[in-house]
Amino acid sequence: MGHANDESGKQQVGRVDSGEGGIPMKALVFDAFGDPKTVIACKEQPSPPLDADQVRLKVLASPVNPADLNLVEGTYGVKPPLPAVPGIEGCGEVIESRSPAFETGDRVMLLHRSGMWAEEVVVSASSLFKLPPQIDPLQAAMLKVNPATALRMLTGFRTLPKGSWVVQNASNSGVGRSVIQVAKALGLRTINLVRRESLFEELKQIGADHVLLDDASAVDLAREIGGDSAPALALNAVGGDSALRLMNILGSGGVHVTYGAMGRRPLKVPNGLLIFKDLEIRGFWLTRWIDKAPREELDNAYAFLAQEVAAGRLEVPVDSTHELGDFLAAFDRLGSADRKGKVLFAPGI
Numbered sequence: 331m332g333h334a335n336d337e338s339g340k341q342q343v344g345r346v347d348s349g350e351g352g353i354p355m356k357a358l359v360f361d362a363f364g365d366p367k368t369v370i371a372c373k374e375q376p377s378p379p380l381d382a383d384q385v386r387l388k389v390l391a392s393p394v395n396p397a398d399l400n401l402v403e404g405t406y407g408v409k410p411p412l413p414a415v416p417g418i419e420g421c422g423e424v425i426e427s428r429s430p431a432f433e434t435g436d437r438v439m440l441l442h443r444s445g446m447w448a449e450e451v452v453v454s455a456s457s458l459f460k461l462p463p464q465i466d467p468l469q470a471a472m473l474k475v476n477p478a479t480a481l482r483m484l485t486g487f488r489t490l491p492k493g494s495w496v497v498q499n500a501s502n503s504g505v506g507r508s509v510i511q512v513a514k515a516l517g518l519r520t521i522n523l524v525r526r527e528s529l530f531e532e533l534k535q536i537g538a539d540h541v542l543l544d545d546a547s548a549v550d551l552a553r554e555i556g557g558d559s560a561p562a563l564a565l566n567a568v569g570g571d572s573a574l575r576l577m578n579i580l581g582s583g584g585v586h587v588t589y590g591a592m593g594r595r596p597l598k599v600p601n602g603l604l605i606f607k608d609l610e611i612r613g614f615w616l617t618r619w620i621d622k623a624p625r626e627e628l629d630n631a632y633a634f635l636a637q638e639v640a641a642g643r644l645e646v647p648v649d650s651t652h653e654l655g656d657f658l659a660a661f662d663r664l665g666s667a668d669r670k671g672k673v674l675f676a677p678g679i
Contacts, residue, residue, distance in 0.1 A: 353376065353377050354374045354375065354376060354377070355374065355375065355376075355377045355448065355449040355450045356372055356373070356374055356448065356449050356654050356655070356677070357372075357373060357375055357415045357445070357447065357448035357449065357654070358370050358371070358372055358373075358415060358416060358417075358447040358448070358654055358657055358675075359371055359372075359373045359375075359413050359414070359415055360402050360412070360413060360414060360416070361412050361413035361414075362412065363402065363403060363404030363409070363412075364402070364403065364404070365403070366399050366402040366403070366416075366661060367658060367661055369402060370402060370416075370657060372654050372655045372657060377450045377452065378452050380426060380427075380428045380452060381428070382428055383428060383429045383454060383455050383456070384428050384429065384452055384453065384454055384455065385424055385426070385427045385428070385429055385432050385438075385452070385453055385454075385455050385458060386424070386425050386426035386427070386450060386451075386452050387422030387423060387424060387425065387438065387450060387451050387452075387453065388422060388423045388425045388449070388450060388678045389417075389420055389421075389422050389446055389448055389449055389450060389451060389675075389677055389678050390420070390421045390422055390423055390437075390467040390470075390471065390676065390677075390678040390679050391420060391421050391467050391468050391470075391471035391651070391674050391675065391676040391677075391678070391679055392417045392419065392420030392421075392446035392447055392471055392674060392675050393419065393420070393471055393472050393475075393672050393673065393674045393675075394660055394661070394664055394672075394673045394674065394675070395418060395419070395475060397418055397475070398416045398417060398418055398447075401414075401416055401418070402416055407615065407617065408617075410443075414445065415445030415446075415447055415448050416445065416446075416447050417443075417444070417445055417446030417447035417448065417675075418443045418444075418446070418474075418475065419439070419440065419446065419471065419472065419473070419474035419475050420439070420440060420444075420446030420471045420474075421437065421438070421439050421461070421467045421468075421470035421471040421473075422437075422438055422439075422440070422446075422451065422678070423435065423436070423437055423438075423678065424436040424438060425450075427455075429455035431455050431458075431460075432455055432458065432460070436460055436461075437460070437461040437462075437463055437465060437467065437470065438458040438459060438460055438461055439458070439459050439461055439470055439471070439473050439474055439632070440453060440457055440458060440459075440474065441457050441458070441459055441474065441620055441628060441632075442457045442620065442621075443617075444457065446675075447654065447657075447675055448654070448677075449654070449677045449678070459628070459629065459632050459636075461473075461636055462636055462637070462640045464640055465636060465639055465640045466639070467676075467678075467679060468648055468651070468674060468676065468679070469639045469644075469645060469646065470636070470639065471674060472504070472646050472672060472674075473632065473635055473636060473639060474632075475504075475616060476503075476504040476505045476507075476508045476646060477508045477512065477635045477638075477639070477644060477646075478616060478620075478631060478632065478635060479505050479508070479589060479614070479616050480505055480508035480509040480511075480512045480513075481508075481512050481631055481634070481635060482614065482616070482619055482631065483509070483563075483565055483587050483589065483614055484496065484509065484512055484513055484516060484518065484563070485516070486614075486619075487563060487585045487587055487610075487612060487614075488562050488563050488585055490516075490518055490562060490563060492516075492517035492518070493517065493518070493519060493559075494518050494519065494559070494561075494562060494563075495518075495519050495520070495521060495555070495556050495559060495560070495561040495562075496509070496513055496518055496519070496520050496521070496561055496563045496564075496565065497520070497521040497522075497523070497552060497561040497563075497564045497565070497576055497579050497580070498520065498521075498522055498523065498564065498565035498566070498567075498576075499523040499524075499544055499565075499566055499567060499568045499572045499573070499575075499576060500523075500524075500567035500568050500572075500590065500592055501520075501522035501523060501524050501529075501533060501538070501541065502524050502526075502529050502532075502533065503567060503590075503592070504646055504672060505565075505567060505589065505590070506522065506567070507533070507536060507646060507647075508644065508646065509565060510522065510533060510536055510537050510538045511536055511537055511638070511643065511644045511645070512635075512638070512644065513537075514537035514643075515638055515643060515644070519539045520537075520538055520539050520540070521539065521540045521542065521552050521555055521556070521561065521579070522538045522540065522541045522542070523541075523542055523543070523544035523548055523572065523575070523576075524541060524542075524543065524544060525543070525544055526543075527543060529541065536645075540552075540555050544568075544572050544575065546575075548575050548579070549575050549578045549579055552579040553579065556579070556581070559581075560579070560580065560581030560582075560584070561579060561580055561581060561584060562580070562581055562583070562584045562585065563580075563584065563585055563587070564576035564577065564579065564580050564584060564585070564586045564587065565587050565589065566586060566587065566588045566589070566590075566597075567588075567589055567590030567591070567592055568590070568591070568592050568593040568595075569588070569591045569592070569593045569594070569595040569596060569597055570593045570595025570596070570597075570598065571595070571598070572593060573586070573588065573595075573597050573598070574597075574598050574599075574600075577599070577600075577603050577607075577609060578603070580607065580609060581607075582607045582608060583607070583608050583609070583610075584607070584609055584610070585609070585610040585611075585612055586609055586610065586611050586612065587612045587613070587614050588611075588612070588613050588614070589613070589614040589615070589616075597611070599611060646671065646672055647670060647671030647672065648671045648672055648674065649663060649669045649670045649671040649672060649673055650663050650673055650674075651673075651674050651675070651676040651679070652673070652674070652675055652676070653675070653676075653677060654675055654677050657675070660673050660675065
């Protein structure tokens with residue numbers, strides 16, 4: 331496995347090295363864009379030597395995220411050089427280091443795309459964040475994307491006083507659950523829209539203040555809940571009519587943040603909501619924030635999230651774990667109607 335630079339110029343691991351040498355290790359590789367089930371193969375390849383300030387990691391776990399599949403399909407915001415290894419986030423253990431900042435046995439997560447669907451990766455020390463040693467590696471593997479997306483959206487668009495209302499759709503998603511738990515830690519209250527009433531109690535148990543069906547009744551019910559303190563922040567991962575409901579729930583001058591498009595429907599923004607409510611329509615892409623944010627901001631954000639995970643206050647449900655060679659079963663599980671959480675590859679656990 332060799333090295334490449336992503337669109338920001340930062341070092342990225344994920345290119346497949348055809349050279350000889352190195353201890354063989356397994357990785358999931360694709361050399362053409364398309365259906366992950368058909369273009370991905372589990373291959374053995376040499377693990378590269380370390381350069382100065384680099385670290386070799388044993389990959390403990392890496393989740394299967396929609397963005398990973400989009401990357402393989404060629405529909406993500408960037409396209410990696412081919413052949414490539416997916417896996418935009420994960421948790422690893424240092425097994426060799428040429429950096430004074432990391433020692434053998436350190437648990438770390440990666441801040442940049444690093445081809446984590448592999449048994450090992452070699453990365454620049456500057457792309458790593460050191461984790462508390464007691465942290466659950468499965469939860470740590472999911473720390474980079476969903477919890478950070480939740481925290482950044484809750485704090486990066488408005489300064490919300492404690493007790494403020496936030497409204498969101500797709501509340502049972504990985505980000506949605508993280509929003510509920512992170513908001514609770516920040517002293518914020520949440521109104522959560524979902525498609526099934528059977529989710530109400532489950533989300534309340536992790537800290538949701540109110541859970542409503544994402545249908546025409548949600549607007550009046552949410553307005554009644556908020557009263558004179560209508561939400562100033564709405565988080566949208568669906569689009570279409572669901573996104574429009576969030577706009578109608580928002581108070582005047584509120585901000586509507588879109589970070590996903592699960593419903594595959596565009597936003598409908600009536601002129602009146604812009605003119606008379608003065609809504610702000612924004613988008614959020616975690617990759618852009620990570621690439622542009624000062625390192626101190628990233629360290630502070632992930633230190634807070636890691637502390638919440640280690641204390642058991644922030645947790646994402648896990649449906650199943652898989653070996654790399656079991657990737658077809660992992661993809662099947664991802665699309666299963668009875669899936670109860672995230673699907674992860676866990677080659678090092």
